[in-house]
Amino acid sequence: MxxxxxxxxxxxxxxxxxxxxxxxxxxxxxxGNPVVVLKxxxxxxxxxxxxxxxxxxxxxxxxxxxxxxxGPGAAEEAxxxxxxxxxxxxxxxxxxxxxxxxxxxxxxxxxxxIATELYLAVLLDRSASRNIVMASTEGGVEIEKVASETPEKxxxxxxxxxxxxxxxxxxxxxxxxxxxxxxAKNFMRFVKALADTATELDTDLVEINPLVVTADGQxxxxxxxxxxxxxxxxxxxxxxxxxxxTEEDSAEVAAKNQGLNxxxxxxxxxxxxxxxxxxxxxxxxxxxxxxxxxxxxxxxGGATADQVTTGFQxxxxxxxxxxxxxxxxxxxxxxxxxxxxxxxxxxxxGLEVPLVVRLEGTNVERGRQILEESGLEVTNAVSLxxxxxxxxxxxx
Amino acid sequence: xxxxxxxxxxxxxxxLGKTGQFHTDKAIAYGTRMVGAVHPSRAxxxxxxxxxxxxxxxxxxxxxxSTDLPIYATVSEAVAETGATATVVYVPPxxxxxxxxxxxxxxxxxxxxxxxxxxIADMIRTKRYLQGSGTRLVGPNCxxxxxxxECKIGIMPGYIHQRGKIGVVxxxxxxxxxxxxxxxxLRLGQTTAVGIxxxxxNGTDFVDVLKMFQADDETEGVVMIGEIGGTAEEEAAEYVxxxxxxxxxxFIAGSTAPPGKRMGHAGAIVSGGKGTALAxxxxxxxxxxxxxxxxxxxxxxxxxxxx
Numbered sequence: 001m002x003x004x005x006x007x008x009x010x011x012x013x014x015x016x017x018x019x020x021x022x023x024x025x026x027x028x029x030x031x032g033n034p035v036v037v038l039k040x041x042x043x044x045x046x047x048x049x050x051x052x053x054x055x056x057x058x059x060x061x062x063x064x065x066x067x068x069x070x071g072p073g074a075a076e077e078a079x080x081x082x083x084x085x086x087x088x089x090x091x092x093x094x095x096x097x098x099x100x101x102x103x104x105x106x107x108x109x110x111x112x113x114i115a116t117e118l119y120l121a122v123l124l125d126r127s128a129s130r131n132i133v134m135a136s137t138e139g140g141v142e143i144e145k146v147a148s149e150t151p152e153k154x155x156x157x158x159x160x161x162x163x164x165x166x167x168x169x170x171x172x173x174x175x176x177x178x179x180x181x182x183x184a185k186n187f188m189r190f191v192k193a194l195a196d197t198a199t200e201l202d203t204d205l206v207e208i209n210p211l212v213v214t215a216d217g218q219x220x221x222x223x224x225x226x227x228x229x230x231x232x233x234x235x236x237x238x239x240x241x242x243x244x245x246t247e248e249d250s251a252e253v254a255a256k257n258q259g260l261n262x263x264x265x266x267x268x269x270x271x272x273x274x275x276x277x278x279x280x281x282x283x284x285x286x287x288x289x290x291x292x293x294x295x296x297x298x299x300x301g302g303a304t305a306d307q308v309t310t311g312f313q314x315x316x317x318x319x320x321x322x323x324x325x326x327x328x329x330x331x332x333x334x335x336x337x338x339x340x341x342x343x344x345x346x347x348x349x350g351l352e353v354p355l356v357v358r359l360e361g362t363n364v365e366r367g368r369q370i371l372e373e374s375g376l377e378v379t380n381a382v383s384l385x386x387x388x389x390x391x392x393x394x395x396x
Numbered sequence: 397x398x399x400x401x402x403x404x405x406x407x408x409x410x411x412l413g414k415t416g417q418f419h420t421d422k423a424i425a426y427g428t429r430m431v432g433a434v435h436p437s438r439a440x441x442x443x444x445x446x447x448x449x450x451x452x453x454x455x456x457x458x459x460x461x462s463t464d465l466p467i468y469a470t471v472s473e474a475v476a477e478t479g480a481t482a483t484v485v486y487v488p489p490x491x492x493x494x495x496x497x498x499x500x501x502x503x504x505x506x507x508x509x510x511x512x513x514x515x516i517a518d519m520i521r522t523k524r525y526l527q528g529s530g531t532r533l534v535g536p537n538c539x540x541x542x543x544x545x546e547c548k549i550g551i552m553p554g555y556i557h558q559r560g561k562i563g564v565v566x567x568x569x570x571x572x573x574x575x576x577x578x579x580x581x582l583r584l585g586q587t588t589a590v591g592i593x594x595x596x597x598n599g600t601d602f603v604d605v606l607k608m609f610q611a612d613d614e615t616e617g618v619v620m621i622g623e624i625g626g627t628a629e630e631e632a633a634e635y636v637x638x639x640x641x642x643x644x645x646x647f648i649a650g651s652t653a654p655p656g657k658r659m660g661h662a663g664a665i666v667s668g669g670k671g672t673a674l675a676x677x678x679x680x681x682x683x684x685x686x687x688x689x690x691x692x693x694x695x696x697x698x699x700x701x702x703x
Contacts, residue, residue, distance in 0.1 A: 095656075124520075124596060124597070126596045126597065126628070127626075127627065127631070129523045130524075160524070161520045161521045161524045162521075199517055202516070204516065229515055231489060231513045231516065232515035232516070232517060235490075261659075263654070263657050263659065265654065273570075274570055275568060275569050275570030275571070276594055276659055277566070277567065277568020277569065277570055277594065277621070277623050277649045278570035278571050278574065278649075278691075279659070280623060280624070280650040280653055280659050281568075281571055281647070281649040281650075281690075281691040283652045284649060284650070284651045284652050284673075284690065285690045287651070287652045296653070296657075296659055300512070329570045329573045329577075330553060331539050331550075331551040331552050331553060331569055360556075360573070361553040362422075362553045383692050384574065384690070384691055385690055385692035386692075
């Protein structure tokens with residue numbers, strides 16, 4: 001954001017309690033504000049209201065005012081006590097789910113004298129096939145709530161990719177938010193820079209909530225959430241490096257590194273499918289016939305036998321899996337490649353649960369032949385529903 | 397009739413990597429009029445394809461093919477030499493947007509993009525570029541377009557198709573095959589099957605294709621396959637309700653998908669309570685579309701819709 005010319009509060013990342021404490025004095029010196037804010041750095045929103053599993057009285061964002069009366073030393077001590085409890089603990093917010101996320105990094109930030117809190121975001125509008133800027137006077141609260149209760153308080157402006165956000169659009173937004181004078185000018189500069197940054201960094205979403213107007217008229221991003229387009233990460237290696245894989249499911253990370261789309265679910269029937277739509281539909285069908293899918297796994301359009309092997313291993317590693325349903329309708333994906341991958345996986349890791357395979361599409365005959373000649377115990381299915389019913393029967 | 401492509405459609409291929417070669421070979425075997433490839437560094441040469449045709453043994457048709465597909469340096473040169481009006485793009489994601497724009501600039505009427513994984517920002521710019529041109533983009537991240545027995549552009553397995561009276565349109569590749577297969581087994585057959593792709597920004601949407609099927613004499617009913625994420629299915633349902641006289645059957649994938657997770661396709665994500673399967677199924681049912689309970693019932697749903 002700094003590189004994009006977007007004003008943010010001064011602050012420092014801390015990976016240890018000592019680093020957090022060391023950040024306090026210089027921040028107070030530079031900002032001239034005795035207040036500091038200690039934030040948990042995780043990849044999820046709702047931190048301000050989130051609490052720690054281990055310390056239910058500590059929130060994900062803490063404003064430390066001890067410095068006002070006690071000086072920097074008091075602020076340091078308060079930061080030390082909080083940082084000890086936050087680092088290594090599990091923060092649960094509305095966006096992390098019940099399991100929460102482990103906090104490995106903190107952010108120590110200058111205090112800010114807030115006059116107004118606004119909401120600002122840049123996101124894809126699928127119907128327009130363009131990014132839109134969304135702004136609201138209702139900053140600091142969840143935008144979903146604003147959208148359902150007071151939709152008239154959300155302003156929208158479509159960004160032309162050839163132009164960026166035009167000056168008049170920024171002006172309209174500033175006017176709509178009731179901003180005037182220098183504050184309006186600062187906001188216009190801010191929102192144009194944000195729209196450009198969103199495009200340059202290939203974001204799916206940038207959300208500034210709250211965007212604050214300070215007592216002296218500055219417009220500053222107090223909190224920001226970025227979601228990046230996975231497909232564009234190849235041109236942003238610095239952003240790709242920020243990924244913290246310890247915050248993600250290890251099987252999902254392993255799958256991703258192999259170019260597979262895997263999402264773990266709670267059921268007992270593992271599925272390996274080609275194509276996202278068919279993978280979803282396979283889960284839907286398993287559920288429809290009375291089973292519960294253990295995962296979503298799309299091996300993609302052009303998977304190699306190796307990728308299929310990895311996918312198969314990921315499924316068999318899940319202790320909840322009582323049976324596996326392979327559902328392939330080959331287009332780009334060739335049935336013989338899938339069959340070879342399955343045979344290879346089983347020869348490497350064995351197979352202790354029933355396996356139902358449904359093959360259709362490109363090179364289907366060769367695929368069926370490979371499975372048959374392997375001598376493996378495979379139940380063949382003739383359709384998706386037939387396969388789902390058979391695997392359910394075998395796992396009962 | 398059919399929509400978008402027929403036996404006269406002359407097709408170019410952009411991107412002759414392993415996938416492009418494999419499917420170009422399949423397209424020729426199917427009988428598609430592949431007339432050239434575009435590959436700057438191999439321009440002036442030809443690419444050899446040979447094998448047994450899909451219609452081998454059919455009276456009056458060739459049993460085998462052996463052809464040198466000419467390679468051109470640019471799309472505009474290929475168009476000038478061959479009169480091609482369609483192109484299929486297998487170019488890798490970082491270069492795919494440029495390939496689409498090149499085809500657009502060369503005046504190609506139909507650009508079918510198979511490539512998966514194109515950055516959204518590239519597609520936003522590309523759609524802006526397409527505005528005002530006469531070019532229709534189908535995809536990206538789609539299986540392609542096929543008019544059975546006449547022209548196969550893309551990666552779908554040819555043998556599951558049969559010429560008939562049903563139009564098929566889908567966001568998902570493999571679910572398109574699923575629907576086509578059932579429609580074939582029920583002896584209804586297809587006029588044309590169109591995969592519009594699973595990305596959030598694509599060239600052709602449900603409404604575009606539904607309009608074409610509505611206007612096509614031969615199409616008697618349409619199977620429409622959607623999935624979670626976005627509101628394209630709701631918009632299609634609106635169109636069906638107000639404008640369409642032909643029966644429509646449908647299916648929505650992703651009833652069991654957990655919210656907030658991207659289900660493979662970049663476009664398939666339920667966020668902020670929007671884009672759920674239930675909302676889409678309700679909108680479609682309210683528009684008179686017969687919605688199949690499972691993907692195995694899509695053909696049956698079409699039969700019921702036809703009455």
